Amino acid sequence: MSNLIEPYDRNKPFNNLPLLPPDDEKVETKEVLKALNNANKALAELKGIAKKLSNQSMLVNTIALREAKASTEIENIFTTDDELYKALSISEYGLKGNAKEVLRYRQALWKGYNDIAKNKALTIETIIDIYQEIKQVNDGVRPQQTETVILKRGSGQLTGEVVYTPPRGTQVLRQKLNNLFEYINDDSKYHYDPLLKIAISHYQFEAIHPFRDGNGREGRILSILLMIQKQLLEVPILYLSAYIIREKDEYYELLKNVTTLKHWVPWILYVLRAIEETSKYTISKIEEIDRLFSRTTELVNEKYPSIRKEFIEKLFEQPYISPKKLLDKNIKSLNTVKKYLKQLEDIGVLIPEKIGKEIVYLNIDLYNVLSES
DSSP: OTTOOOOOOTTSOOTTOOOSSOOHHHHOOHHHHHHHHHHHHHHHHHHHHHHHOSOTHHHHHHHHHHHHHHHHHHTTOOOOHHHHHHHHHOTTSOOOHHHHHHHHHHHHHHHHHHHHHHHSSOOHHHHHHHHHHHHTOSOOSOOSOSSOOOEEOOSSTTTTOEEEOOOOSHHHHHHHHHHHHHHHHOTTTSOOOHHHHHHHHHHHHHHHOOSSSOHHHHHHHHHHHHHHHTTSOSSSOOOOHHHHHHTHHHHHHHHHHHHHHOOHHHHHHHHHHHHHHHHHHHHHHHHHHHHHHHHHHHHHHHHOTTSOHHHHHHTTSSSEEOGGGGOOSSOOOHHHHHHHHHHHHHTTSOEEEEETTEEEEEOHHHHHHHHOO
């Protein structure tokens, strides 16, 4: 009788959240193994195609921003592609409210990426840094507090109904987080397929809910960083937020069913399907961008061969570009930059646009590729 566990109650802190890993028989079914194979194949193809590009920043900058936008939309924080792209390129362009939130997400992603590159492991300190960047705060893991954090339904007929109460108490949270990061980092002790770890870890992080806010965005960044840490990708170019937006109700329902019913398999299959489909989507975007870059390079070489390939590559790192950001060791004169931009405008590659006091240039074809769903 001593092994009895208090029944789950959504109105009470879930301090009995089980530690990882879950029982193998609950997660390693034939269906899961087949889905793992499909997702791994798609992800490996994505990694291979991305490596072929001479300048991967053409992907990283633009696709990371799309992820930041999608991830914040899941939290009902909305902005436009146009506003974000302008903000990246023009320092004088004023950012307000939601657009700032999106760019903070992107900055937080890069902070985590650089930490992984340095330390080769995910730590509690890493997620605290990411949280502080997203929310622009100085606190960390939820302290022992007088008020319990409660997650409530945000829309529909049951608006305001309690759906989940995460664990409470500094010692409890630290125990759960230490277990989570040991499971993530120790591949000799926990020898599971990395994608299985991503699915299981994402649930566990959201269930622990270690911060007072921003846990959803933090958890999605954590999944990206796991792909980098496990060497499934070299750069962060696969993002699941757009998929989650399309299947948002299922996402929350399956998370709930792991908590209440221990139904791991449907949740794992959801994540693996998201990885497979998003990998294929990202591959198609890379191929579109690469074809567009090749066509543009051929056209420029034919009309204005003095414009170097490296100059054209910069025009594909983000849709809007300021002349000042095209200065480098090869082109030190702003007049030369403006001459090249005018030539590219004449052949229809770029469109000038005045924003405030500054003239910037839009790569309209790249903008259209990135804006297509």
